[in-house]
Amino acid sequence: MGSLGHLTGTAVQPDRRAGELDTQRKEGVGGTHIPVLFHAVLDGLFVRPGGRYIDATVGGGGHAAGILAASSPAGHLLGLDRDPAAVEAARAHLSSYAGRVVLVHSSFACLAEVARVCHFFPADGILFDLGLSSLQLADPSRGFAFMAAGPLDMRFDPTQDGPTAAALVNGLSPEELAALLYRYGEERQARRIAGAIVAARPLHTTLELAAVVERAVGRRGRIHPATRTFQALRIAVNEELAALEAALPQAVEILAPGGRLAVIGFHSLEDRLVKRFLARESRDCICPPEAPVCTCGHRAMLRLVTRKPVRPAADEVAANPRSRSARLRVAEKRGGEGGKGGKGTKGKGR
Numbered sequence: 522m523g524s525l526g527h528l529t530g531t532a533v534q535p536d537r538r539a540g541e542l543d544t545q546r547k548e549g550v551g552g553t554h555i556p557v558l559f560h561a562v563l564d565g566l567f568v569r570p571g572g573r574y575i576d577a578t579v580g581g582g583g584h585a586a587g588i589l590a591a592s593s594p595a596g597h598l599l600g601l602d603r604d605p606a607a608v609e610a611a612r613a614h615l616s617s618y619a620g621r622v623v624l625v626h627s628s629f630a631c632l633a634e635v636a637r638v639c640h641f642f643p644a645d646g647i648l649f650d651l652g653l654s655s656l657q658l659a660d661p662s663r664g665f666a667f668m669a670a671g672p673l674d675m676r677f678d679p680t681q682d683g684p685t686a687a688a689l690v691n692g693l694s695p696e697e698l699a700a701l702l703y704r705y706g707e708e709r710q711a712r713r714i715a716g717a718i719v720a721a722r723p724l725h726t727t728l729e730l731a732a733v734v735e736r737a738v739g740r741r742g743r744i745h746p747a748t749r750t751f752q753a754l755r756i757a758v759n760e761e762l763a764a765l766e767a768a769l770p771q772a773v774e775i776l777a778p779g780g781r782l783a784v785i786g787f788h789s790l791e792d793r794l795v796k797r798f799l800a801r802e803s804r805d806c807i808c809p810p811e812a813p814v815c816t817c818g819h820r821a822m823l824r825l826v827t828r829k830p831v832r833p834a835a836d837e838v839a840a841n842p843r844s845r846s847a848r849l850r851v852a853e854k855r856g857g858e859g860g861k862g863g864k865g866t867k868g869k870g871r
């Protein structure tokens with residue numbers, strides 16, 4: 522396994538995960554990770570025997586196992602994860618495919634470099650299943666869960682030097698904290714929560730933070746009042762949107778003509794970023810509409826396979842509440858027309 526470092530960068534927005542509380546309850550401790558939209562992903566990636574695929578967020582290896590099975594007997598998979606514990610979990614889960622798998626501890630922000638070094642350039646399909654895995658949520662020592670006591674960490678990669686959630690919570694000014702909660706959590710009560718945090722700090726544990734937020738804004742409905750605060754801190758700690766912004770153009774570069782890009786996002790900021798990127802890269806001209814002639818010289822690199830995002834069906838949501846907010850978008854690299862035949866994933870957007 523290599524370690525190719527990680528880029529981190531900017532910020533994202535909030536999560537409208539209705540049922541987050543349910544999810545944390547069901548997956549609270551000792552959860553397993555159920556891959557979301559499993560068949561839609563395999564279909565969208567157009568996995569075929571002998572193909573070469575990249576899982577940029579290999580996690581526990583659930584989607585990766587499906588890709589390896591569907592690409593048998595000679596398909597290969599490169600799996601990346603920023604979390605060294607996820608890489609080890611994937612290694613164990615994928616042990617029966619050992620000769621066909623390469624696993625690398627790296628951020629997908631370094632995707633092109635990793636793919637080159639590992640000889641997965643070009644690739645036939647690339648998957649991003651963004652965010653947090655149930656394995657990470659279920660381990661209180663990682664600090665992602667507001668339902669279990671743990672340190673305020675929230676780093677996907679605990680070996681990274683970047684700030685922990687505790688450093689942000691205890692170190693930012695009230696204004697900075699409110700801006701972070703608003704920007705990455707779309708938290709309407711950002712100022713009130715930031716004020717309460719500043720008055721209560723230093724805060725050291727997830728439960729302390731969750732209690733401070735709950736005291737500040739009260740509890741209404743099934744969504745825990747700290748959901749958006751935890752999401753915002755996680756996004757900021759890991760600079761999740763910056764990594765995604767850096768990785769998407771690299772994915773297009775790596776894909777072979779006709780190769781597929783599949784991205785599962787779990788909140789509006791992620792999905793908006795993916796949607797805009799795919800829309801832009803599937804258009805020839807990106808000049809402003811008022812421009813009389815095209816001066817941009819932009820050429821479409823992609824063909825949209827899903828015009829609307831694929832959402833999980835009700836039975837999947839019932840079995841796996843984490844899937845509730847999942848949105849899958851798929852595009853194909855141009856230049857391979859005729860090769861994939863119409864086996865596209867049909868958008869079922871609401």
Ligand SMILES: C[S@@+](CC[C@H](N)C(=O)[O-])C[C@H]1O[C@@H](n2cnc3c(N)ncnc32)[C@H](O)[C@@H]1O
Binds near residue numbers: 579601654
């Ligand atoms: C939803 S889980 C993926 C689960 C996986 N598809 C499965 O079936 O088991 C998301 C994973 O992405 C990883 N991750 C988040 N940001 C990353 C990044 N910038 N680079 C690589 N991995 C990242 C997380 O550590 C987590 O393991």
